Amino acid sequence: xxxxxxxxxxxxxxxxxxxxxxxxxxxxxxxxxxxxxxxxxxxxxxxxxxxxxxxxxxxxxxxxxxxxxxxxxxxxxxxxxxxxxxxxxxxxxxxxxxxxxxxxxxxxxxxxxxxxxxxxxxxxxxxxxxxxxxxxxxxxxxxxxxxxxxxxxxxxxxxxxxxxxxxxxxxxxxxxxxxxxxxxxxxxxxxxxxxxxxxxxxxxxxxxxxxxxxxxxxxxxxxxxxxxxxxxxxxxxxxxxxxxxxxxxxxxxxxxxxxxxxxxxxxxxxxxxxxxxxxxxxxxxxxxxxxxxxxxxxxxxxxxxxxxxxxxxxxxxxxxxxxxxxxxxxxxxxxxxxxxxxxxxxxxxxxxxxxxxxxxxxxxxxxxxxxxxxxxxxxxxxxxxxxxxxxxxxxxxxxxxxxxxxxxxxxxxxxxxxxxxxxxxxxxxxxxxxxxxxxxxxxxxxxxxxxxxxxxxxxxxxxxxxxxxxxxxxxxxxxxxxxxxxxxxxxxxxxxxxxxxxxxxxxxxxxxxxxxxxxxxxxxxxxxxxxxxxxxxxxxxxxxxxxxxxxxxxxxxxxxxxxxxxxxxxxxxxxxxxxxxxxxxxx
Amino acid sequence: xxxxxxxxxxxxxxxxxxxxxxxxxxxxxxxxxxxxxxxxxxxxxxxxxxxxxxxxxxxxxxxxxxxxxxxxxxxxxxxxxxxxxxxxxxxxxxxxxxxxxxxxxxxxxxxxxxxxxxxxxxxxxxxxxxxxxxxx
Numbered sequence: 001x002x003x004x005x006x007x008x009x010x011x012x013x014x015x016x017x018x019x020x021x022x023x024x025x026x027x028x029x030x031x032x033x034x035x036x037x038x039x040x041x042x043x044x045x046x047x048x049x050x051x052x053x054x055x056x057x058x059x060x061x062x063x064x065x066x067x068x069x070x071x072x073x074x075x076x077x078x079x080x081x082x083x084x085x086x087x088x089x090x091x092x093x094x095x096x097x098x099x100x101x102x103x104x105x106x107x108x109x110x111x112x113x114x115x116x117x118x119x120x121x122x123x124x125x126x127x128x129x130x131x132x133x134x135x136x137x138x139x140x141x142x143x144x145x146x147x148x149x150x151x152x153x154x155x156x157x158x159x160x161x162x163x164x165x166x167x168x169x170x171x172x173x174x175x176x177x178x179x180x181x182x183x184x185x186x187x188x189x190x191x192x193x194x195x196x197x198x199x200x201x202x203x204x205x206x207x208x209x210x211x212x213x214x215x216x217x218x219x220x221x222x223x224x225x226x227x228x229x230x231x232x233x234x235x236x237x238x239x240x241x242x243x244x245x246x247x248x249x250x251x252x253x254x255x256x257x258x259x260x261x262x263x264x265x266x267x268x269x270x271x272x273x274x275x276x277x278x279x280x281x282x283x284x285x286x287x288x289x290x291x292x293x294x295x296x297x298x299x300x301x302x303x304x305x306x307x308x309x310x311x312x313x314x315x316x317x318x319x320x321x322x323x324x325x326x327x328x329x330x331x332x333x334x335x336x337x338x339x340x341x342x343x344x345x346x347x348x349x350x351x352x353x354x355x356x357x358x359x360x361x362x363x364x365x366x367x368x369x370x371x372x373x374x375x376x377x378x379x380x381x382x383x384x385x386x387x388x389x390x391x392x393x394x395x396x397x398x399x400x401x402x403x404x405x406x407x408x409x410x411x412x413x414x415x416x417x418x419x420x421x422x423x424x425x426x427x428x429x430x431x432x433x434x435x436x437x438x439x440x441x442x443x444x445x446x447x448x449x450x451x452x453x454x455x456x457x458x459x460x461x462x463x464x465x466x467x468x469x470x471x472x473x474x475x476x477x478x479x480x481x482x483x484x485x486x487x488x489x490x491x492x493x494x495x496x497x498x499x500x501x502x503x504x505x506x507x508x509x510x511x512x513x514x515x516x517x518x519x520x521x522x523x524x525x526x527x528x529x530x531x532x533x534x535x536x537x538x539x540x541x542x543x544x545x546x547x548x549x550x551x552x553x554x555x556x557x558x559x560x561x562x563x564x565x566x567x568x569x570x571x572x573x574x575x576x577x578x579x580x581x582x583x584x585x586x587x
Numbered sequence: 588x589x590x591x592x593x594x595x596x597x598x599x600x601x602x603x604x605x606x607x608x609x610x611x612x613x614x615x616x617x618x619x620x621x622x623x624x625x626x627x628x629x630x631x632x633x634x635x636x637x638x639x640x641x642x643x644x645x646x647x648x649x650x651x652x653x654x655x656x657x658x659x660x661x662x663x664x665x666x667x668x669x670x671x672x673x674x675x676x677x678x679x680x681x682x683x684x685x686x687x688x689x690x691x692x693x694x695x696x697x698x699x700x701x702x703x704x705x706x707x708x709x710x711x712x713x714x715x716x717x718x719x720x721x722x723x
Contacts, residue, residue, distance in 0.1 A: 069617060070617040070618075148631070151630070151631070157628075158604075158625055182633070208618070208620045209618045210614075210617065210618030210620040210621055211617045212615075212616050213616075216615030219612075219617070220612060220615055231711045287601050288601040288602055290602075293711045299633055317634075
């Protein structure tokens, strides 16, 4: 570790007593690097076994890594907590300015404990921590407005992060997100609700530090080499140009785009909501997270006339990405790009996870279509594929929860289907609603087994495509080994904390070389051992909180449709999960 | 001929702040405390960004208010900082209307663009450029 590196400083904030203090733990960051590695250790330490996710004792932990602010595209922050959605490990990653702001404020971790009696927002500027009254902000209808108000109250323009929850977090929707800088999110697993339960409306962080290195020449050279790869490599081009939404057309053409609650694998209107269509018709601006030259964030400009006043328009700026287009578009049969943008806007206003929201509404629509729900449950809404206006109303109802049905829908699709039926087409894995890849069995094995049940865990969707291209057989042991090998390495990337988009740039050789700048000698084998330890810690926590591989439920729907490999074999999926479990238990 | 940094097209800026980190790396240090260029949003990412950097004024107000002549007018425009004369009074900081003088809290000294152009190589979108200026 470099001399005077502030990464070892952990800022504790106790909301119940309105106190804060700093503890230093150099060994923790030496052993687990930072990010996901440190967060899981702190979660084990700070989260009592078996607690309710909305207990004041559930900590909200934020961590950064040693590469943040030192090397480019190390621009993410990790959040960990006990998830109200899955009841076990909650892990979510966010970008924007959050990671750089925390690193520059001089902390490696922030642990928020307890519960405030009244709404607060926490303002951290270097060594100062303030508990600001957020009574006025609580209940505000739009998360955009909350951001605007805080922006005018706080210092640090340009170097600060403003992370806030929307109404969904206040109302404890299990998949409420934490929004950072507008348009970036700690999206998955319900961090917004955990903060809502603590009465924390927002967290602002700013600071401006510098770090020195013994070998200054090596630092500049290594930085330049990484930067050049990021800017010139074709690996990053797709994120920069069309962004992740470029996936829509190819996945649709290959018939692996989940559509209408996965009743179909192909969407006839995909052209209308493709990355190309959005870029040509709506793209208003591209922006970047701090210290990332890729600028993958695509923001659409939607111009809408006022009905009451001729020649009056408002222009909404709405961020879009592949997962939002899948979950609120094809999954709901919404083929109107304007309608889809309005849906995305509502999700942003309320502060929800877009994937969970879309999948929950897709399940509800199929329930309605089959006659399993009446308009009494849907509060008078006639949910129909493609009817975005009704979906906008439904999103508001998920937040407001005016009846039992919406109270259950706000807990996620597993809870809702346990009460109302339709579990065979409730598309969640390990409690988390599925992302947009019906590529084949490896994707699903990944969703089910991954520590946070996300496609970002172990890249199963990518292995489906690789196995298919190589003409490989689907051998369960090989599937499990591939996923686990990827998972181990991803623990390193998410501990540093590098954006996964740059995973092919940050090869083990580059990571080792960059570590030399930080005066560590860590080769691939050393890193893998650390990755393995982190992975094991995650499953230890999950198991501690009741997660069992043997009890995982798989919605039958995924076996009904063709994938890259034809229909998925239930046997291959089950045997792969078993092999994965064996490997994890042997760690 | 003297050089200065120019903002060619601010609408191309994506707010990545790689220029800010590059500026700090002039000293082979990682971070932001010694950066002489600043990027912030206009008021929300959706509205674009503001690039703040020394304009290399021909009659620099910052130099005019320096009580110790630590900041002196550079031939052709802009200023040169003589660190050994600076007393950290912050007059220069207050006098620059565009906020292009930054402050290094550790050193208690101003951070001022030295017109080296190192940041230009790390702006992937050609927002900024080093250009020659004609002196008066």
